[in-house]
Amino acid sequence: xxxxxxxxxxxxxxxxxxxxxxxxxxxxxxxxxxxxxxxxxxxxxxxxxxxxxxxxxxxxxxxxxxxxxxxxxxxxxxxxxxxxxxxxxxxxxxxxxxxxxxxxxxxxxxxxxxxxxxxxxxxxxxxxxxxxxxxxxxxxxxxxxxxxxxxxxxxxxxxxxxxxxxxxxxxxxxxxxxxxxxxxxxxxxxxxxxxxxxxxxxxxxxxxxxxxxxxxxxxxxxxxxxxxxxxxxxxxxxxxxxxxxxxxxxxxxxxxxxxxxxxxxxxxxxxxxxxxxxxxx
Numbered sequence: 001x002x003x004x005x006x007x008x009x010x011x012x013x014x015x016x017x018x019x020x021x022x023x024x025x026x027x028x029x030x031x032x033x034x035x036x037x038x039x040x041x042x043x044x045x046x047x048x049x050x051x052x053x054x055x056x057x058x059x060x061x062x063x064x065x066x067x068x069x070x071x072x073x074x075x076x077x078x079x080x081x082x083x084x085x086x087x088x089x090x091x092x093x094x095x096x097x098x099x100x101x102x103x104x105x106x107x108x109x110x111x112x113x114x115x116x117x118x119x120x121x122x123x124x125x126x127x128x129x130x131x132x133x134x135x136x137x138x139x140x141x142x143x144x145x146x147x148x149x150x151x152x153x154x155x156x157x158x159x160x161x162x163x164x165x166x167x168x169x170x171x172x173x174x175x176x177x178x179x180x181x182x183x184x185x186x187x188x189x190x191x192x193x194x195x196x197x198x199x200x201x202x203x204x205x206x207x208x209x210x211x212x213x214x215x216x217x218x219x220x221x222x223x224x225x226x227x228x229x230x231x232x233x234x235x236x237x238x239x240x241x242x243x244x245x246x247x248x249x250x251x252x253x254x255x256x257x258x259x260x261x262x263x264x265x266x267x268x269x270x271x272x273x274x275x276x277x278x279x280x281x
Contacts (some may be wrong), residue, residue, distance in 0.1 A: 003064065006090035014064035015057040015087055019048030024120075024278055025093050028056040029084055029111075031102030031261075033201040035063035037191050038101075043267050050275040055096075057087050061200040063191075073203035076210025081110040085118050097278040099123040101262055102234070106130035112220045113213040122224040122247075123274055126232055126260045128239040131217050135242050137235075144233040147171045155199045162188050174231030174259025183264070217246040224250035225277045227270060229258025 003016045016036060026047055028039045036056040047054045058065035060075055060083065068074045084107060088096055097120050100108030105127025112119045113131075128137065139145070153164035165188040166181060173179050192198050224247045228240025237254065244252040253273055255266050262270060 005064065006087065008086040008090055009082075011060070011066045011083075011086075013057055013060070013066065013083060013087060013090075015055060015091070017056075017091070018044045018054040019052055021053050021091075023048075023051050023053045025053045025055065025088075025091075025096035026274070026278060027084060027088060027093075027096040027098050028054065029098065029100040029104035029107050030056070030059065031104045032059065032080075032207075033062065033204045034102075035059070035191050035195065037063070037187060037194065039262070040187070040264070042264075043262060043271070046267060046271045047274060050271065052097075052275070052278065055087060055091060055093075057083075059083070061197075061203050063195055065196075067196040067200045068203055070197070070199050070202050071206070073207055076208045077107075078110075078114075078210030078212050081107050081114055081212070084108075084111050085115045088118055094118075095120045097121045097123070097274075099125065099274065100127065101125040102127055102260065109217065109220070110212055112222060113215045113217075116221070119222050121222050121278060122220070123227065123277060124224065124240075124243060125227045125262060125270070126229060126235060126240075127243065128235045129217060129243055129246060131215075133217075133242075133246070137242060138238050139236075141233040141236070143175070144171055155202065158192060158198075161192055161198060165192075171233060172260040173263065174229060174233050174257070176231040176257035176259070177263070177265065180264075217243070218248060220247050223277065225253060225273060226250055227253045227255065227273065229255045229260065229263075229266075231257050232260045234260045 039056040098108045105124040109130040154160040169184045226244040244250040
């Protein structure tokens with residue numbers, strides 16, 4: 001399908017859909033600062049081939065969606081939650097199964113809390129609780145923390161940005177499996193080349209939360225599947241376990257040796273679990 005730019009509440013969001021609109025809808029929410037390309041086309045087509053209408057979209061300041069001046073984001077985290085609802089409304093979808101990865105998983109949780117009518121079910125991948133709690137959770141790994149602290153990137157230099165993003169992808173992969181640098185570099189280059197202004201992703205560094213629900217995760221009332229890699233360096237496995245414990249009747253699927261994100265080696269497993277979870281009862 002061709003990309004489609006929707007206009008809602010004075011902003012433009014770039015979306016793309018796969019499959020038959022008459023099939024149950026799956027909305028894919030990517031992590032903060034990442035465009036919809038990180039929901040790779042092959043993955044989306046696998047879901048669509050299973051009888052689902054799949055929608056992916058660019059967050060603000062990524063890809064071809066509305067872009068703001070670096071250092072001056074004209075939106076909040078609450079607006080990003082609302083954007084998911086705006087995408088569904090623009091496609092005339094009254095409710096969807098929502099799949100979020102990393103910070104996109106947090107946005108999906110917030111969507112279920114603040115826009116409950118839009119959410120049929122949740123699948124939360126490589127993420128942690130979006131609501132502050134009293135559980136002690138492990139910090140990121142030392143390798144991850146060291147990279148975030150020490151790695152240098154020149155945002156004005158395309159090659160520097162690409163090298164940084166590839167190195168970051170390597171760290172996120174968790175180190176338990178072979179890392180396909182060629183595939184990662186190709187994806188990163190397409191992401192950088194496609195963006196209106198790739199330097200605008202810095203806006204996420206200063207993003208305010210905005211007005212978000214204070215309801216506990218225990219108030220989420222839709223079927224929820226938590227998927228988490230055992231080698232996730234950003235959110236160690238305990239984060240996924242705790243998330244599944246807090247949401248009523250949530251199920252946990254662990255991916256052995258998987259890092260942070262949706263790795264190609266896990267596509268078949270994730271797609272199968274997603275199709276099962278979103279099947280009509």
